[in-house]
Every structure is written in C-alpha cells, then in structure tokens.
Amino acid sequence: MSERDIEYVLPLRRHDTIGEAELVRYLEWLSGHVEVTVVDGSASDLFAGLARVLPAEVRHLAPRHPGLNGKARGVLTGVEAARHELIVLADDDIRYDETALAAVADRLGDADLVRPQNLYSSYPWHARWDTARMLVARAFGGDYGGTLGVRRSTLQAAGGYSADVLFENLELERTVRCVGGKVDVARDVYVLRRPPTARHFLGQRVRQAYDDFAQPRRLLTELAILPLVTAGVAHRKWPLLAALAAAVVGVAEVGRRRDGGARRIPVGTTLWTPLWILERAVSVWLALIARLRGGIVYAGARIPSAGTPLPILRRRIAGMRSASDG
Known part of the structure; x- marks a missing residue:
C-alpha cells in the first residue's frame, strides 16, 4: 500500500504561536509522505495565521462536531473528512518518521485500531517522571499515548464515538471493540513525542488522574495508596515502605523490557516510579474532589465523564445496529 493511501489527522487547539514554525516544518515533511488534515479549533486569529503558513498540500479545517472534548471533536471531523481508509490520529506534539508511519500502516492491515508506544524525544526531569507512568x-498491558491508527470504516460503523468524555483515546478504543473491531496494542512500535514544558506537565497531573474514573478497578487501587502510605509513615514502617518502592521500580523495569523497550527507553527512568506513584496517590484524591464538584475543567470546558461505562456503550451500539437492521 502506498504512503499516499494514509490520512494523517491532527486535531489542534492553540493559545499562542510558540512552536508554530517547527510544527509547520514537520507537517511539510509529513505531507510529502501521507495526506494530512489539520482540524484546528484555535481562535480565529490563530486559525488564520496558521492557514497562511501551512503548506498548500495540508488541508486545514475547523471542527464541525459538537462535544465537550475539543480533541475528540477534531478527530471526528477529521475522520469524517478523510480521503482514505487508514488513518493516523496524532496530537500536535507527536513526531512520526517513515519507519513508524509504515509500521502503523502495516499493522492496520490486520487490525481496526493500532495503539503504538510513545517515547520522548528528550528527557528533562518531567519527561522521566512521566516515562515512569508509561x-x-x-x-x-500498554500505555495510552498521543497517537492511534484506526480504520475509518470501523469507526463509522460505530457511528463515531462520544466527544463528551475526557479519556477520549480509551473511549475510541472501547467503541471499536464494541463493534467487533480488532485492537493491536503495538508496544514494539515506537513513535516520538516532544516533551511538554514543566509548567504544562504540572498542570496535567489532576486531569490525567481523572481519566481513572473510566477504569473503576484502577481508580479504587489508586485511591487506596495514599491512606496506606500515610499509615505506613505514621507507624514508621520504613522497611515495608522501602520494599514497596523497590517493588514498583521492579514493575516499571518489567514494562521497560517488554517488546524491545530496553533498547529504546533510558534505564534510569524506572527509578522515578515511586515519585509518580506518590504523585498519583495525591492527584487521584484531587480528581475525586473535582468529580464531586461536577467534573474536571479541560481546555475551557467542564467535563463530568471520563468515559462511557461499557454496559451503556454496548447498549448504544446494539441499539444503533437494531435501528439500522430495522
């Protein structure tokens, strides 16, 4: 299959022009290999400014779908407008190369959704911290990063996916599964991601923890960490706490070595795992407070739901199919 048979969809919402020149250079390179559609939800002045500097080969659209989650609105608009069956969805900090593009396209030959592994292109302290989470x-199982490959026909058969939830990657994947689509968690396909600023990273802590409301068992586990650690400190159970810290570092090392990761992921990143665990132990309780207040504020909108519960999602898909058959 030719590279030109792939659509690259970039949902975008900017608040300034920082990094614009580098992004345009990347899109210029990318447009020489695949069809590119940028769905830009930025303010009108930023939209117009980007339109003036984008290569002529890059299609530049405004989001058309309703919803609380701007990224999901952009994805749905891009998928609807896509000219090809195979689609790569990517955030604005993702940087594919030819090898990664070809790998995702190849895996889509036998799957309806491909979830590759992100790696940071450089490792300031906060990128190492977040790598521990990865x-x-x-x-x-596998990490949810900033890019996916998906078959357009499969997502359209599901009637799209909800743009009113926070954890939109998980929502998209669950929707594909609910229509019988095959998901390939491609831990051995590595795609580079530019690290955020430290300020942006710190601002994401509670929002990322809020995603766990779409995964109840994980949520309950993480809510239990802070009380357990607090009790351990109060009773001076230092050997037990040290053993737990060593255990989570060991878990991270298992993840680092899976599917060739040890050749790509810096070994020292595993040592940041106890810090990430402690951060999540606090952030998840702050996320719970946000939930009780009506939801998390993300990109200017308050979003109550992290994801559609699976039983409701299955009933929605079944109802849509019944209506179609009728």
Whole structure:
C-alpha cells in the first residue's frame, strides 16, 4: 500500500504561536509522505495565521462536531473528512518518521485500531517522571499515548464515538471493540513525542488522574495508596515502605523490557516510579474532589465523564445496529 493511501489527522487547539514554525516544518515533511488534515479549533486569529503558513498540500479545517472534548471533536471531523481508509490520529506534539508511519500502516492491515508506544524525544526531569507512568502501563498491558491508527470504516460503523468524555483515546478504543473491531496494542512500535514544558506537565497531573474514573478497578487501587502510605509513615514502617518502592521500580523495569523497550527507553527512568506513584496517590484524591464538584475543567470546558461505562456503550451500539437492521 502506498504512503499516499494514509490520512494523517491532527486535531489542534492553540493559545499562542510558540512552536508554530517547527510544527509547520514537520507537517511539510509529513505531507510529502501521507495526506494530512489539520482540524484546528484555535481562535480565529490563530486559525488564520496558521492557514497562511501551512503548506498548500495540508488541508486545514475547523471542527464541525459538537462535544465537550475539543480533541475528540477534531478527530471526528477529521475522520469524517478523510480521503482514505487508514488513518493516523496524532496530537500536535507527536513526531512520526517513515519507519513508524509504515509500521502503523502495516499493522492496520490486520487490525481496526493500532495503539503504538510513545517515547520522548528528550528527557528533562518531567519527561522521566512521566516515562515512569508509561512503564507501569506497559507492564500491565500498554500505555495510552498521543497517537492511534484506526480504520475509518470501523469507526463509522460505530457511528463515531462520544466527544463528551475526557479519556477520549480509551473511549475510541472501547467503541471499536464494541463493534467487533480488532485492537493491536503495538508496544514494539515506537513513535516520538516532544516533551511538554514543566509548567504544562504540572498542570496535567489532576486531569490525567481523572481519566481513572473510566477504569473503576484502577481508580479504587489508586485511591487506596495514599491512606496506606500515610499509615505506613505514621507507624514508621520504613522497611515495608522501602520494599514497596523497590517493588514498583521492579514493575516499571518489567514494562521497560517488554517488546524491545530496553533498547529504546533510558534505564534510569524506572527509578522515578515511586515519585509518580506518590504523585498519583495525591492527584487521584484531587480528581475525586473535582468529580464531586461536577467534573474536571479541560481546555475551557467542564467535563463530568471520563468515559462511557461499557454496559451503556454496548447498549448504544446494539441499539444503533437494531435501528439500522430495522
């Protein structure tokens, strides 16, 4: 299959022009390999400014779908407008190369959704901190990063997915599964991601923890960490706490070594895992407070739901199919 048979959809919402020149250079390179659609939900002046500097080959659209989650609105608009069956969805900090593009396209030959592994292109302290989170996720299955590959026909058969939830990657994947689509968790396909600023990273802590409301068992586990650690400190159970810290580092190392990761992921990142665990132990309680107040504020909107519960999602898909058959 030719590279030109792939659509690259970039949902975008900017508040300034920082990094614009580098992004445009990347899109110029990308448009030489695949069809590119940018769905830009930025303010009108930023939208117009980007339109003036984008390569002519890059299609530039405004989001058309309703919803609370701007990224999901952009994805749905881009998928609807896509000219090809195979689609790569990517955040604005994702940087594919030819090898990664070809790998995702190849895996879509036997799957309806491909979830590759992100790696940071450089490792300031906060990228190492977040890599610890990625490694724990890899140990228990796979990480949800900033890019996916999806078949357009499969997502359209599901009637799209909800744009009113926070954890939109998980929502999209669950929707694909509910229509019988095959999901490939491609832990061995590595796609680079530019690290955020430290300020942006710190601002994401509670929002990322809020995603766990879409995964109740994980949520309950993380809510239990802070009381257990507090009790351990209060009773001076230092050997037990040290053993637990060593155990989580061991879990992260399992994730680092999976599917060739040890060749790509810096070994020292595993040592940041206890800090990430403690951060999540606090953030998840702050996320619970946000939930009780009506939801998390994300990109200017308050979003109550992290994800549609699976029984409701299955009933929605079944109802849509029944109506279609009727």
